[in-house]
Amino acid sequence: MTISYIRPDKHFDGVHEQLKLINAYVQPRGFVIKNEMIDHTSQNKRISERREVTDYFHENENATLIVYDSWVLSSNIEDLTQIISCLFKHNFTLHLVKPSVVLDKHSDVMVVLGLIDQLRQVLQNESKKAIGRPKGSRSNSKFDKHLEDIIGYLRIGKSVSEIARNLDVSRSSLKDYIESRELREVALGSIYLESSEASEAHLIETIKCPAEI
Numbered sequence: 001m002t003i004s005y006i007r008p009d010k011h012f013d014g015v016h017e018q019l020k021l022i023n024a025y026v027q028p029r030g031f032v033i034k035n036e037m038i039d040h041t042s043q044n045k046r047i048s049e050r051r052e053v054t055d056y057f058h059e060n061e062n063a064t065l066i067v068y069d070s071w072v073l074s075s076n077i078e079d080l081t082q083i084i085s086c087l088f089k090h091n092f093t094l095h096l097v098k099p100s101v102v103l104d105k106h107s108d109v110m111v112v113l114g115l116i117d118q119l120r121q122v123l124q125n126e127s128k129k130a131i132g133r134p135k136g137s138r139s140n141s142k143f144d145k146h147l148e149d150i151i152g153y154l155r156i157g158k159s160v161s162e163i164a165r166n167l168d169v170s171r172s173s174l175k176d177y178i179e180s181r182e183l184r185e186v187a188l189g190s191i192y193l194e195s196s197e198a199s200e201a202h203l204i205e206t207i208k209c210p211a212e213i
Contacts, residue, residue, distance in 0.1 A: 002031045004066040005056070007039040009075060013181070014140075018068040020147055025097045026066060035060060047079040057083075061090045069098040070119050077120060084112065098182075100199045114203040121208060143169070143177045150178065154187035 004022055008014045015038055026033060037056050047054065057065075065087065067073060074080045087094055088105035095102050096115070103112060143150065146167055153163045160178065164171040178184060 001034050001060065001062075002026070002064045002066065003035040003037075003056075003060050004033050005037050005039065005053075005072065006068065007041070007072045009043055009071060011075070012071055013068065016144065017147065017181070018072070021097055021151075022066055022068060024148055024151070025095070031064070031066065033066065035063075043075070046076065047074055047083060057087065057090070057092075062092070064093045064095065066095045066097065069096055070115050071122070075119070075123060077116060077123075080116060080119065084116075099203060101203060108200060110204050110207075111200045114200075114205075114207050117207045118203065121206070141177055143174065147183075150174075151183055151187050154178070154184055 006015055006018045006022070008018070022033075025031075035056075037053070039050070039053055041050050041053065070080060073083045084094070084103070088103075091105070093102065093104045099115065099118070101111065101115065103115075146169075149167065150163060153166065158166075160175045161171055164174045167174070
């Protein structure tokens with residue numbers, strides 16, 4: 001059975017973006033999502049306080065779980081580690097759409113650690129960006145309606161200028177949109193899925209170590 005889990009985060013992507021990319025991911029792969037949970041629980045709550053979420057996972061043991069990215073499970077590193085460990089213990093296969101990684105209890109531990117460290121780096125960067133600006137949800141964009149088309153164009157190697165001409169939009173605004181939502185990485189991720197080894201190697205390469213190690 002295939003299920004999905006969606007959770008918006010004010011520092012990342014909203015429900016709309018997650019749904020569109022999950023749908024784009026499952027259709028060509030023949031997945032049919034039987035259960036879907038959109039979690040609007042407060043982002044400050046730890047996994048121990050998110051009973052509806054833990055019940056959802058317990059009720060769907062042995063399932064294939066489709067999630068947009070690791071932070072959807074939790075943006076708390078301790079909770080993320082616990083959730084992934086418990087999912088593996090209960091025989092889930094976890095598909096992460098954006099990094100294009102498929103994980104289960106037999107996965108290379110370096111890939112799992114790479115995934116966790118990637119989130120650590122993102123959170124660290126977000127913390128730095130937050131200095132000097134007010135916190136708030138990522139705003140909607142006029143480009144959201146073109147999201148799937150933009151990813152499709154990036155996937156086949158079209159430049160920002162070409163995409164802007166095709167969509168009849170401003171190149172500079174489109175460039176900002178692509179960079180702020182990391183759409184090149186999303187598009188690249190779908191290519192990496194053609195080779196699981198390439199995708200996993202790319203994730204491991206993102207691990208950053210302190211200078212003295």
